[in-house]
Amino acid sequence: MADTKGVTNTRRIRVEWGHCDPGDIVFYPQYFAWFDACTTHLFESVGLSPKSFFADFGLKGMPLLEASAKFHAASGFGDEIEAESVIVEWGNKTFKVTHRFTRGKTLLLEGMETRIFVTAHPDDPTRLKSVPVPKDVKRRFEG
Amino acid sequence: MADTKGVTNTRRIRVEWGHCDPGDIVFYPQYFAWFDACTTHLFESVGLSPKSFFADFGLKGMPLLEASAKFHAASGFGDEIEAESVIVEWGNKTFKVTHRFTRGKTLLLEGMETRIFVTAHPDDPTRLKSVPVPKDVKRRFEG
Amino acid sequence: MADTKGVTNTRRIRVEWGHCDPGDIVFYPQYFAWFDACTTHLFESVGLSPKSFFADFGLKGMPLLEASAKFHAASGFGDEIEAESVIVEWGNKTFKVTHRFTRGKTLLLEGMETRIFVTAHPDDPTRLKSVPVPKDVKRRFEG
Amino acid sequence: MADTKGVTNTRRIRVEWGHCDPGDIVFYPQYFAWFDACTTHLFESVGLSPKSFFADFGLKGMPLLEASAKFHAASGFGDEIEAESVIVEWGNKTFKVTHRFTRGKTLLLEGMETRIFVTAHPDDPTRLKSVPVPKDVKRRFEG
Numbered sequence: 001m002a003d004t005k006g007v008t009n010t011r012r013i014r015v016e017w018g019h020c021d022p023g024d025i026v027f028y029p030q031y032f033a034w035f036d037a038c039t040t041h042l043f044e045s046v047g048l049s050p051k052s053f054f055a056d057f058g059l060k061g062m063p064l065l066e067a068s069a070k071f072h073a074a075s076g077f078g079d080e081i082e083a084e085s086v087i088v089e090w091g092n093k094t095f096k097v098t099h100r101f102t103r104g105k106t107l108l109l110e111g112m113e114t115r116i117f118v119t120a121h122p123d124d125p126t127r128l129k130s131v132p133v134p135k136d137v138k139r140r141f142e143g
Numbered sequence: 144m145a146d147t148k149g150v151t152n153t154r155r156i157r158v159e160w161g162h163c164d165p166g167d168i169v170f171y172p173q174y175f176a177w178f179d180a181c182t183t184h185l186f187e188s189v190g191l192s193p194k195s196f197f198a199d200f201g202l203k204g205m206p207l208l209e210a211s212a213k214f215h216a217a218s219g220f221g222d223e224i225e226a227e228s229v230i231v232e233w234g235n236k237t238f239k240v241t242h243r244f245t246r247g248k249t250l251l252l253e254g255m256e257t258r259i260f261v262t263a264h265p266d267d268p269t270r271l272k273s274v275p276v277p278k279d280v281k282r283r284f285e286g
Numbered sequence: 287m288a289d290t291k292g293v294t295n296t297r298r299i300r301v302e303w304g305h306c307d308p309g310d311i312v313f314y315p316q317y318f319a320w321f322d323a324c325t326t327h328l329f330e331s332v333g334l335s336p337k338s339f340f341a342d343f344g345l346k347g348m349p350l351l352e353a354s355a356k357f358h359a360a361s362g363f364g365d366e367i368e369a370e371s372v373i374v375e376w377g378n379k380t381f382k383v384t385h386r387f388t389r390g391k392t393l394l395l396e397g398m399e400t401r402i403f404v405t406a407h408p409d410d411p412t413r414l415k416s417v418p419v420p421k422d423v424k425r426r427f428e429g
Numbered sequence: 430m431a432d433t434k435g436v437t438n439t440r441r442i443r444v445e446w447g448h449c450d451p452g453d454i455v456f457y458p459q460y461f462a463w464f465d466a467c468t469t470h471l472f473e474s475v476g477l478s479p480k481s482f483f484a485d486f487g488l489k490g491m492p493l494l495e496a497s498a499k500f501h502a503a504s505g506f507g508d509e510i511e512a513e514s515v516i517v518e519w520g521n522k523t524f525k526v527t528h529r530f531t532r533g534k535t536l537l538l539e540g541m542e543t544r545i546f547v548t549a550h551p552d553d554p555t556r557l558k559s560v561p562v563p564k565d566v567k568r569r570f571e572g
Contacts, residue, residue, distance in 0.1 A: 016462075016465070016466040016469060017307055017308065017313070017465060017466070017469060017479070018307060018313045018315065018462050018465050018466065020307060020308045021204070021303055021304060021306060021307070021308070022204070022303065022306045022307070022308065022310045022362075022363060023203055023204030023206065023261070023271070024203075024269070024308045025204070025206065025271070027176075027179070027303070027304045028175065028179070028206070028207045028210060029172045029173070029175035029176040029178075029179065029304065030172070032171065032172035032175050033170075033172040033445075033447045035172075036170070036171070036172065036445070036446060036447050037445040037446070037447065040445060040446055049507065050446070050506050050507030051506070051507040060166055060167075061164070061165070061166030061168070063166065063168065063171070063214070063217060064171045064212075064214050065213070065214055066211070066212065066213050066214065067171060067211065067212055067214075068209070068210065068211030068212070069207075069209065069210055069211070070208070070209050071206070071207045071208055071209065071210075074206060074271065076308075077308060077479050077480070078478065078479030078480040118166070126167070128166070128168070128217065159319075159322070159323040159326060160322060160323070160326055160336070160450055160451065160456070161319045161322050161323065161450060161456045161458065163450060163451045164446055164447060164449060164450070164451070165446065165449045165450070165451065165453045165505075165506060167451045170446070170447045172447065176302075176304045179302070179303060179304050180302040180303070180304065183302060183303055192364065193303070193363050193364030194363070194364040219451075220336050220337070220451060221335065221336030221337040307490070308490070309489055309490030309492065309547070309557070310489075310555070311490070311492065311557070313462075313465070314461065314465070314492070314493045314496060315458045315459070315461035315462040315464075315465065316458070318457065318458035318461050319456075319458040321458075322456070322457070322458065346452055346453075347450070347451070347452030347454070349452065349454065349457070349500070349503060350457045350498075350500045351499065351500055352497070352498065352499050352500065353457060353497065353498055353500075354495070354496065354497030354498070355493075355495065355496055355497070356494065356495050357492070357493045357494055357495065357496075360492060360557065404452070412453070414452070414454070414503065
């Protein structure tokens with residue numbers, strides 16, 4: 001894999017009551033749900049819309065090989081978070097996205113996801129099969 | 144930090160419809176929600192009950208420094224998963240839990256959480272303050 | 287619609303940290319997620335397994351027409367809840383399930399769901415189409 | 430209770446992958462999570478900010494007495510939903526909010542929540558106690 005200077009997408013996220021736990025901070029798995037949405041929005045930012053992207057490329061999803069986060073500061077109810085996402089690596093079948101969440105000048109957390117592209121398995125549509133990174137997808141992120 | 148042979152706790156998890164996404168597999172942040180519950184149950188297995196543990200030790204929670212997962216196989220609606228959790232490291236202020244999820248003989252994923260213990264900050268009860276690992280807590284895991 | 291004395295299924299639910307909000311009680315939408323799982327388990331209790339039920343009957347899901355809950359008492363982290371579910375009405379295309387949640391002798395909440403059965407639309411597999419209640423499904427609940 | 434012509438607040442909601450289930454539509458409890466957030470934003474629209482509202486009025490939350498929804502049409506991944514919320518009734522201790530979700534001209538669902546205001550119980554801070562509707566809160570919605 002080679003590092004790739006990718007398209008960066010930034011979103012604002014509002015922390016709601018239901019995102020938080022009895023410690024009065026965001027329940028940490030929620031950050032991974034936001035990572036997932038941030039990745040969708042990153043693809044959308046290069047014209048790969050959620051309504052058509054999977055159908056256009058015959059995909060069933062982009063499941064994870066790996067996900068991680070390092071937490072630096074907590075956030076809580078009513079906070080406005082800025083989330084910055086970028087694809088930092090492309091493999092033959094994989095890509096790695098990093099997410100950086102800040103609140104004002106405070107770094108809240110840094111996370112990453114390594115994902116693959118899958119289609120329905122030709123022999124059994126209930127199973128998933130990984131496929132190479134579609135060239136047209138990768139090209140969009142290279143500008 | 145030194146490695147610690149810890150108490151292992153095993154739970155069965157049932158995958159429900161609402162845990163899964165349009166790819167017909169578990170939405171991956173859900174695994175982290177299960178990690179969190181598995182950690183609670185691990186503490187409960189050594190007598191640290193969710194109803195009294197935090198109050199007994201003056202804690203407000205056990206927030207995360209780091210969390211990660213490596214995904215090996217997918218799981219879907221109706222699956223019965225076995226989750227095995229153990230604390231593998233104790234620091235002065237931190238501990239590291241690993242979680243291993245299997246379905247029958249299939250390894251689904253491996254994850255870890257590094258956490259700290261926090262109390263309400265003495266100067267401002269709306270803030271959190273980390274505290275050393277309570278000795279009585281650590282001792283319970285040493286058998 | 288006629289009232290039907292149906293099969294009752296009872297489950298135990300454990301309230302985890304992530305189910306609760308900063309008010310230290312269960313975040314109320316979580317109860318509806320449990321309703322959904324309780325309905326699955328009710329079907330499973332009459333032999334309609336989540337792994338095969340939808341495939342056997344060509345179904346794509348059982349979406350909601352209506353859902354409601356009346357909340358009588360709160361529950362929180364570490365609580366053990368008992369959930370009792372029963373189908374109280376069958377229509378031509380609908381069925382109504384009620385759910386009753388208790389903690390010991392305390393009634394926590396009562397809820398209901400009215401659902402339909404859907405298949406993929408024959409003209410457009412991305413759309414859903416409601417179908418009559420399968421007779422073999424209804425019969426199972428009549429004992 | 431008397432009907433009240435209230436302040437209406439409208440929000441846009443984007444349906445993400447993780448909001449949807451294997452039926453390729455929004456998992457219905459998610460709509461209630463959005464109701465909850467819509468109620469927060471309705472309060473915010475009259476100047477009752479999530480960061481200070483509860484503290485200013487000594488509140489611990491606004492738990493539910495009742496919640497319900499009628500579902501008219503499904504929504505799925507990538508949809509943009511418009512959610513319109515208004516308080517339609519004030520009681521001495523209760524208020525009722527209605528939520529109306531549309532996608533373009535399509536009515537998706539209609540929901541309602543009846544809520545109370547609670548403080549920490551004076552005799553036992555781990556319990557909750559309902560309090561009358563704060564006059565200053567109600568006044569804001571009367572314009």
